[in-house]
Amino acid sequence: MKRVTLRDVARMADTSMMTVSRVINDSPGVSKDTRERIMQIIVELGYKPNKDARSLRSGKTGRLGVLVFDIRNPFYAEMIGEIEDLANDRGLTVIVTDTNRSHQKEEKALNLLEETGVDSVVVAPEGYEFKHLERASNSGLTVVSFGVHFPRGDIYEVWIDDHEGGRKAGEHLRKQGVTKVALVMDNPRKATTVGRTEGFLEGFCSAGESQVFNLQLDWRVAYETVKKMQTLPEAFFCHNDMMAIGVLRALRERRVKVGDEVLVIGFDDVFFAEATNLSTLRIPVRDMVGATFEILSGKKSGKIRYVPELILRGSA
Amino acid sequence: MKRVTLRDVARMADTSMMTVSRVINDSPGVSKDTRERIMQIIVELGYKPNKDARSLRSGKTGRLGVLVFDIRNPFYAEMIGEIEDLANDRGLTVIVTDTNRSHQKEEKALNLLEETGVDSVVVAPEGYEFKHLERASNSGLTVVSFGVHFPRGDIYEVWIDDHEGGRKAGEHLRKQGVTKVALVMDNPRKATTVGRTEGFLEGFCSAGESQVFNLQLDWRVAYETVKKMQTLPEAFFCHNDMMAIGVLRALRERRVKVGDEVLVIGFDDVFFAEATNLSTLRIPVRDMVGATFEILSGKKSGKIRYVPELILRGSA
DNA sequence: TTGTACGCGTTATCAA
DNA sequence: TTGATAACGCGTACAA
Numbered sequence: 194m195k196r197v198t199l200r201d202v203a204r205m206a207d208t209s210m211m212t213v214s215r216v217i218n219d220s221p222g223v224s225k226d227t228r229e230r231i232m233q234i235i236v237e238l239g240y241k242p243n244k245d246a247r248s249l250r251s252g253k254t255g256r257l258g259v260l261v262f263d264i265r266n267p268f269y270a271e272m273i274g275e276i277e278d279l280a281n282d283r284g285l286t287v288i289v290t291d292t293n294r295s296h297q298k299e300e301k302a303l304n305l306l307e308e309t310g311v312d313s314v315v316v317a318p319e320g321y322e323f324k325h326l327e328r329a330s331n332s333g334l335t336v337v338s339f340g341v342h343f344p345r346g347d348i349y350e351v352w353i354d355d356h357e358g359g360r361k362a363g364e365h366l367r368k369q370g371v372t373k374v375a376l377v378m379d380n381p382r383k384a385t386t387v388g389r390t391e392g393f394l395e396g397f398c399s400a401g402e403s404q405v406f407n408l409q410l411d412w413r414v415a416y417e418t419v420k421k422m423q424t425l426p427e428a429f430f431c432h433n434d435m436m437a438i439g440v441l442r443a444l445r446e447r448r449v450k451v452g453d454e455v456l457v458i459g460f461d462d463v464f465f466a467e468a469t470n471l472s473t474l475r476i477p478v479r480d481m482v483g484a485t486f487e488i489l490s491g492k493k494s495g496k497i498r499y500v501p502e503l504i505l506r507g508s509a
Numbered sequence: 510m511k512r513v514t515l516r517d518v519a520r521m522a523d524t525s526m527m528t529v530s531r532v533i534n535d536s537p538g539v540s541k542d543t544r545e546r547i548m549q550i551i552v553e554l555g556y557k558p559n560k561d562a563r564s565l566r567s568g569k570t571g572r573l574g575v576l577v578f579d580i581r582n583p584f585y586a587e588m589i590g591e592i593e594d595l596a597n598d599r600g601l602t603v604i605v606t607d608t609n610r611s612h613q614k615e616e617k618a619l620n621l622l623e624e625t626g627v628d629s630v631v632v633a634p635e636g637y638e639f640k641h642l643e644r645a646s647n648s649g650l651t652v653v654s655f656g657v658h659f660p661r662g663d664i665y666e667v668w669i670d671d672h673e674g675g676r677k678a679g680e681h682l683r684k685q686g687v688t689k690v691a692l693v694m695d696n697p698r699k700a701t702t703v704g705r706t707e708g709f710l711e712g713f714c715s716a717g718e719s720q721v722f723n724l725q726l727d728w729r730v731a732y733e734t735v736k737k738m739q740t741l742p743e744a745f746f747c748h749n750d751m752m753a754i755g756v757l758r759a760l761r762e763r764r765v766k767v768g769d770e771v772l773v774i775g776f777d778d779v780f781f782a783e784a785t786n787l788s789t790l791r792i793p794v795r796d797m798v799g800a801t802f803e804i805l806s807g808k809k810s811g812k813i814r815y816v817p818e819l820i821l822r823g824s825a
Numbered sequence: 826t827t828g829t830a831c832g833c834g835t836t837a838t839c840a841a
Numbered sequence: 842t843t844g845a846t847a848a849c850g851c852g853t854a855c856a857a
C-alpha cells in the first residue's frame with residue numbers, strides 16, 4: 194500500500210509535478226484540458242496531498258491548538274465543540290490538550306504544541322500566570338486567551354467579565370431578600386475567582402453576612418463541604434455549574450428545598466444547568482468562539498469582552 | 510524570530526548535522542564529549558526538532574486521531590481525557606474530531622484524518638455502518654472501534670456488551686416488581702440500540718408491559734417525550750445518562766418521586782449520574798482506554814469485550 | 826501554458 | 842566516532 198505522490202500522478206498524466214501541483218491548488222495557468230485530465234487521474238489513483246510536506250515547505254501547519262483547563266467540565270467540551278465546527282469550515286485541524294487543572298501541565302502542553310507545530314493556540318487558562326502565554330505569543334504563535342482576562346498581559350483575549358457576572362448574582366440575591374450567603378469558590382489566586390467574588394460582594398452590597406469558601410474546583414469537594422456545614426446560609430453562589438451540582442446534591446440529601454428554603458446560583462450555563470433547573474450566569478460560548486476566530490483570521494485584535502447573562506430558573 | 514534548525518546547531522557546534530541528529534535521538538556512536546557539547550548548544554539556542562520534517566522523513570506521524578460521536582456528552586469527554594493522559598505519556602499528539610452524531614460527518618472526518626496524517630485512529634462510531642472503518646483500516650491505518658461491536662466487521666474493537674448491560678437492567682427492574690416499563694432509546698438501526706433493547710427485554714422476561722421509544726439522542730427530546738406522556742410507567746430504562754437526565758427533569762416537573770413512584774436507570778455512568786443519584790450501567794472507560802492503547806502498541810489485537818456494571822443509586 | 830531546479834528540516838546509508 | 846549525500850513530498854522562482 195505505498196502512498197500515491199505528486200510524482201506518481203505526474204508520471205501517470207505524462208506531465209510535470211508542477212502542473213499537477215497547480216491543479217490541486219487551483220492555481221491559474223493550466224489549460225482546461227490538462228486540468229481535467231489530471232483531475233481524473235487524481236481520483237483514479239486516490240491521490241491525497243501530504244500535509245507534512247506542505248507544512249514543511251510553506252511554514253504554515255494548518256493546525257490549531259486548543260488548551261482546555263478541564264475537558265471533563267461540559268463547559269470546555271462545549272467550547273471545543275464550537276471551535277471544531279468553525280475550524281472544520283476553514284480546513285483546520287484541531288489539536289486538543291486537557292491541562293487537567295494544572296498550571297504546570299498548561300505550560301508543558303503549550304511547549305509541546307509549539308514543538309508539534311501549530312499556527313495558533315486558543316487557551317482556556319488556569320488564570321493565574323500568563324508569562325508563558327506571552328512568551329509563546331512572542332515566539333511567533335497567535336495566542337488567544339479564552340475566558341480569562343489578564344489586564345496586564347499582552348495577549349489577545351476573548352474574555353468574560355467575571356466581576357460583572359458576580360455583581361449580577363449578588364444583586365439578584367440581595368433583591369430576593371437574602372441576608373446570609375455562602376460563596377463556593379475556586380482558588381483565590383486566580384483572576385477568575387477574585388473577579389467573581391468581589392463582583393458578588395459589590396452586588397450583594399454587604400447587605401448581610403457572607404462566607405467565602407475557597408475550594409478545589411471539583412463538584413465532589415463542594416458536595417462534601419456543604420454536606421458538613423453546621424448551619425446553612427439562605428443562598429449559595431458557586432464558582433461554576435460543576436460546583437453547583439455538588440452543592441445541589443448536598444442540599445438534596447439534607448432534604449432542603451432548593452429555590453425555596455435555599456437559593457443556588459451557578460456560573461457557565463452548561464447543559465445540565467437547564468436540565469437540573471439551576472439558575473446561573475450564562476457565558477456565550479458560541480459568540481466567544483466566533484470572536485476567537487475573527488482574531489485568528491486577523492479581522493479583530495486586542496481584548497474582546499463579554500458579559501454573562503443571569504439566567505433565572507427554579508434554584509434562585 | 511527565525512526557527513533554529515539542525516543546521517544551525519551543527520554550524521555552531523562545528524560538526525555535522527548527522528552528529529547532532531544522533532544526539533537528539535539518543536543514538537549510539539557519539540563520544541561523550543561531543544554529545545555534551547552539542548547538548549549545551551541545543552539548550553543555548555533553544556533548538557526544537559521539527560516534527561513535520563521528521564514525519565516526512567520517517568513516515569510515522571506521532572499523531573493519534575480520535576473521533577467521537579458527541580463531544581458534549583460527558584461520556585466522550587471522559588474518554589478523550591483518558592486517551593490524552595496515555596497519549597501524553599507516549600509522546601503522541603491527539604487530534605480530536607467531534608462527528609456530531611452524524612454518520613456522514615464521521616466518514617468525512619475519517620477521510621480528513623487520513624489526509625492530515627495519523628498513525629492510528631480511535632473512533633467511537635455512530636454504530637450502524639462500518640465499511641468506512643474497514644476501508645481506512647485496509648489503507649494502512651490502525652483503527653480501533655471504541656464502545657461499539659461490529660460482529661461482522663474486520664477491525665479492532667474495545668467494545669462494551671450492550672446486550673448484557675440491558676439484561677442486567679431488565680433483570681433488576683423485574684426483581685423490583687416492576688411490570689410496566691418504558692425504554693427511552695436511540696435510533697433502532699444502531700447496533701447499540703438493538704443490543705440494549707433486546708438485552709433489556711430478555712432480562713425483564715416480558716414480565717410485564719413494555720413500551721419502546723426510539724428517539725433522537727438528545728436529553729431535551731427525552732424530556733419532552735416524557736413530559737407529554739399520558740400515563741407514566743413504573744420505570745424508565747434510558748439509552749444513556751444524557752437521556753436519563755431529560756427523563757428525570759420531566760419527572761421532577763410532574764412532581765413524581767423518582768426512586769419511589771418511578772424508577773430510572775441510565776447507561777454510561779458519567780459524573781452527573783453520581784451527582785444526581787442516578788442508577789446506571791457503568792462503562793469502564795479508563796480500563797477500555799488502557800486496552801485501546803495495548804492494541805495501538807501491538808500488545809493485543811482482535812476484539813476486546815467489556816461488561817457494564819449495574820450501579821444502584823437512589824433512582825432505582 | 827508548462828517545466829526545471831532547488832530547498833523546507835530531518836534521517837538512513839554508506840563511506841571515511 | 843564522524844561526515845557527505847540522498848531522499849521524504851511538496852511549492853516557489855524562474856526559465857522555456
